[in-house]
Amino acid sequence: MSKKKKKNKTLLSGINESKELQMLLKDPAGVIPAITSKKGKIKGDKKTRKMVRLVCPHCIKKGNKMKVKMKPDGNGNMRCQICGDIIKPKFFSKEEVHSRTKKELEMISQGKLAAQSLGLPSSNVQDIALTYMAVHKYENTYNNIAEAVNKKDRIKRNKKNKNRGYQSYGSWS
Numbered sequence: 001m002s003k004k005k006k007k008n009k010t011l012l013s014g015i016n017e018s019k020e021l022q023m024l025l026k027d028p029a030g031v032i033p034a035i036t037s038k039k040g041k042i043k044g045d046k047k048t049r050k051m052v053r054l055v056c057p058h059c060i061k062k063g064n065k066m067k068v069k070m071k072p073d074g075n076g077n078m079r080c081q082i083c084g085d086i087i088k089p090k091f092f093s094k095e096e097v098h099s100r101t102k103k104e105l106e107m108i109s110q111g112k113l114a115a116q117s118l119g120l121p122s123s124n125v126q127d128i129a130l131t132y133m134a135v136h137k138y139e140n141t142y143n144n145i146a147e148a149v150n151k152k153d154r155i156k157r158n159k160k161n162k163n164r165g166y167q168s169y170g171s172w173s
């Protein structure tokens with residue numbers, strides 16, 4: 001029986017329904033500061049550390065403000081101090097997002113068929129179908145987020161330029 005249990009183990013097995021994970025998923029930036037050191041080291045057992053790394057939003061809440069927990073990695077990217085993920089400063093283009101998503105879906109689709117035809121437990125088949133649905137949905141989510149951030153950046157830049165313009169006029173007079 002224990003052998004069978006081991007066979008069914010997935011990445012999130014055991015922590016899928018745990019209260020800790022539900023709390024983390026609800027408010028990761030709010031919960032993570034309580035279980036990490038100032039430098040971003042996660043406290044707790046192996047299971048907790050893995051869970052936090054998977055859920056990490058790369059920033060934490062400090063009062064009413066969000067504090068980004070990233071440092072330059074020396075290659076022009078940022079590295080998260082909590083989970084170690086590397087974050088690129090520029091968003092991918094819609095074309096790039098589409099081609100990356102397509103490749104990812106190809107891989108998941110293969111697993112969908114294999115899991116079903118191997119007769120793996122329905123929880124595995126379901127996990128893969130849910131992953132497929134989530135990745136498919138994420139293409140749109142990513143593009144919306146990228147657009148929102150780029151728009152915010154544009155507004156910021158325009159404001160700066162306007163102020164600079166005023167300053168220039170001031171210095172000429």
Ligand SMILES: [Zn+2]
Pocket residue numbers: 056057058059080081082083084085
């Ligand atoms: Zn992170």
